[in-house]
Amino acid sequence: MAPKPLDYESLNENVKKSVYAVRGELYLRASELQKEGKKIIFTNVGNPHALGQKPLTFPRQVVALCQAPFLLDDPNVGLLFPADAIARATHYLAMTSGGLGAYSDSRGLPGIRKEVAEFIERRDGYPSDPELIYLTDGASKGVMQILNAIIRNNKDGILVPVPQYPLYSATIALYGGSLVPYYLEESANWGLDIKNLRQSISEARSKGIEVRAMVIINPGNPTGQCLSAANIREILEFCYVENLALLADEVYQQNIYQDERPFVSAKKILMEMGLPISMEVQLVSYHTVSKGYWGECGQRGGYFEMTNLSPETVDEMYKISSISLSPNVPAQIFMGLMVNPPKPGDISFMRFAAESKEILESLRRRARIMTDGFNSCRNVVCNFTEGAMYSFPQIRLPPKAIEAAKRAGKVPDVFYCLKLLEATGISTVPGSGFGQKEGVFHLRTTILPAEQDMPEIMASFKKFNDEFMEQYEHHRGYSRM
Amino acid sequence: MAPKPLDYESLNENVKKSVYAVRGELYLRASELQKEGKKIIFTNVGNPHALGQKPLTFPRQVVALCQAPFLLDDPNVGLLFPADAIARATHYLAMTSGGLGAYSDSRGLPGIRKEVAEFIERRDGYPSDPELIYLTDGASKGVMQILNAIIRNNKDGILVPVPQYPLYSATIALYGGSLVPYYLEESANWGLDIKNLRQSISEARSKGIEVRAMVIINPGNPTGQCLSAANIREILEFCYVENLALLADEVYQQNIYQDERPFVSAKKILMEMGLPISMEVQLVSYHTVSKGYWGECGQRGGYFEMTNLSPETVDEMYKISSISLSPNVPAQIFMGLMVNPPKPGDISFMRFAAESKEILESLRRRARIMTDGFNSCRNVVCNFTEGAMYSFPQIRLPPKAIEAAKRAGKVPDVFYCLKLLEATGISTVPGSGFGQKEGVFHLRTTILPAEQDMPEIMASFKKFNDEFMEQYEHHRGYSRM
Known part of the structure; x- marks a missing residue:
């Protein structure tokens, strides 16, 4: 029988060729494990709120008022919203033609x-x-x-x-x-x-x-x-x-x-x-x-x-x-x-500035904790995260691990990341999803897990990694290259 | 000099070939006229809120609460939001991982x-x-x-x-x-x-x-x-x-x-x-x-x-x-x-049902007013709007109007719609933007202008149309075909 227009073999080849690793095999496996009840730490996507970051209050107040403009006529609105959020919602609603x-x-x-x-x-x-x-x-x-x-x-x-x-x-x-x-x-x-x-x-x-x-x-x-x-x-x-x-x-x-x-x-x-x-x-x-x-x-x-x-x-x-x-x-x-955030002197400025500062300073500390954590692991080297939201450590996989991956039909870094996921619940993206030089392996994590959880996550990573390296290396004491 | 990658001549031909009439020449001209201070009735897009339709209250309350989840902990929240909106916001927030x-x-x-x-x-x-x-x-x-x-x-x-x-x-x-x-x-x-x-x-x-x-x-x-x-x-x-x-x-x-x-x-x-x-x-x-x-x-x-x-x-x-x-x-x-709208018995049900009914019944009346209005015009015939949000009258353009359009370098229905826009501020889309049989002309309007404005809009349309037909027809009393 002829294939149908929306059968896989009939699809636009460019659609099939397109690959998106951030939500690829690792993410799908992590979602399965989550369904089965395993606790997963999703560090595959730069998705801060999913890892507990609270939204900034002022912008949420403004957008909530824009969604519910009838609140602006409610005599009680001042009990729930500061005056500058009300003014700003009015400002933006006036820009729309119909809200x-x-x-x-x-x-x-x-x-x-x-x-x-x-x-x-x-x-x-x-x-x-x-x-x-x-x-x-x-x-x-x-x-x-x-x-x-x-x-x-x-x-x-x-x-x-x-x-x-x-x-x-x-x-x-x-x-x-x-x-x-x-x-x-x-x-x-x-x-x-x-x-x-x-x-x-x-x-x-x-x-x-x-x-x-x-x-x-x-x-x-x-x-x-x-x-x-x-x-x-x-x-x-x-x-x-x-x-x-x-x-x-x-x-x-x-x-x-x-x-x-x-x-x-x-x-x-x-x-x-x-x-x-x-x-x-x-x-x-x-x-x-x-x-x-x-x-x-x-x-x-x-x-x-x-x-x-x-x-x-x-x-x-x-x-x-x-x-x-x-x-x-x-x-x-x-x-x-x-x-166009709140300015000094605005009612909401102090709160907005404090919330922003807390998030940015914590990210800066987490970037450091994570880099240092990776660099303390056997066969792992990691550049410091100067900016953005990610850490991209190089994982120096022993030849036996690469062979084991091949036997399992997996790209070596995918093999490593899947094992990491199963052992610790940490959901990362293999470096092969981003491109890397031949024979060099990485993974990407975000630096977004809550700061108080970081030491435990990095300890859990280190335990997994060092045991993995132990398992696939000939000799104990194989030193980092 | 060689063209640059983002010069018009270098672009993907498919991008250039793509045409989107709903925001085409008529819309752009209407936007210009609006900037110059002319009152424009935008009936080119099915955009009800832009023409004064009020949003349904209950869903806006729920989404406002989802945007500002900190309100759920505020002792005054009940002064601004009904209990079922609060419950529903809690229900949806629980579905997200991080709001x-x-x-x-x-x-x-x-x-x-x-x-x-x-x-x-x-x-x-x-x-x-x-x-x-x-x-x-x-x-x-x-x-x-x-x-x-x-x-x-x-x-x-x-x-x-x-x-x-x-x-x-x-x-x-x-x-x-x-x-x-x-x-x-x-x-x-x-x-x-x-x-x-x-x-x-x-x-x-x-x-x-x-x-x-x-x-x-x-x-x-x-x-x-x-x-x-x-x-x-x-x-x-x-x-x-x-x-x-x-x-x-x-x-x-x-x-x-x-x-x-x-x-x-x-x-x-x-x-x-x-x-x-x-x-x-x-x-x-x-x-x-x-x-x-x-x-x-x-x-x-x-x-x-x-x-x-x-x-x-x-x-x-x-x-x-x-x-x-x-x-x-x-x-x-x-x-x-x-x-999954409010159900009978819910606190917000009566209001939600009344708001929905008012909008739908008014749309039904407007569909009728508009069809009848078009059918009262010289050389215009229009099927009744059984559903959706549009009226698509056929405009029987006299040969002299078609010639005038050609001299102006315009497709005949574009010529007509531009004249309509300049004379009345009514912004429609010419039928050629949707496809029509050769030599047959239409325009599309939405049925969305506010019901109380409808009689005036249709009177304004009729005045323009009948004068246009008068101008381009040989004889007075040219009867509708």
């Missing part, structure tokens, strides 16, 4: 896009145009939209860091393009060496690939590194010379855990470089309400800003946005709140 | 998907499996996901009704497939004649197109017709014989304005038909929180249910959903509330 239940403009509410532009101007010291800022259902949707516009066929290449966040590999496969990897240097704290870029692009070209865009993730996911201004400048020069659009994934810009390299945006550096580069390099920059000290992942709010794109392309992006009508409006309000 | 700020499973919260399955079972009288129900950011995103999986290349055809909702034409173009039109019969109240289907499919095949799926919109958008059970049965037989997947867009299932043909789902008819058809025809059915008497468009909540898809395909859809992590969680709660 949160009405589709907004497909690019997002003009008033919110203006607040985003003002935020970018304050951050970078250069002008930002609200007409070039589009709000999206999370940053991922914006990344997918731009990649869909760039990729025409399988000869179009996109430079992507390795290790990379699998959104990029999955989306490039889905739209039928070619991923062109460039390697980050683990031994240089996951730094980006421009030589590696040049090598990657010439290899790709020798295979007939037209490289059209480059992705940077800063701070890095899964690697946690923060790019220096000098490094970003080199990247922009490279993009200028090679005629590449730059996609700057800057969703972790508020997650910085060291003082040497504060976040600096690609847009700011581009503007600083002056003519001709500042008017020539096409740049799309991404941000989100899901990360930072907000962690409002479930709301699905993001934006992208377009720099040096032609007006016709900006219009095309508008058209594509309009097919699904509008990004969700509540998350647009969260975006407004994120870029 | 609205945490990503859910990429398919949506299991508890909500169970409530959706129970709703479908009550509606149809046949079992529904929560594992085959995926929640989405509005129904559009689900339609796009399935079409992306079906379409492999430009020889893959999708049968789409004409006139159609342009989501389908835009998405098929975006993913590089071929739209295969089948015509609805205006003279038979926009009925679906199976003969037209057979003709469309054989014409497509003669051009080498492999037709893989068929779309039905029931109730119809823009045409408003409700399919009879007998008609759906014919369609399913046709899909069985021709090996087509059926995509059933049923987002207007709660918007019915006559009693002869109540809504009946494709799933229910499929199950009634028994073996082999009930086990063979692949069906994907869509629903949303944006329509019905909810109109919660801005929240972006929807679901699709998969029937007779292989487990491998269901897994592939899970994988694709996971690339953008999860649908927004607040809209998932709205979906739960829509499929």
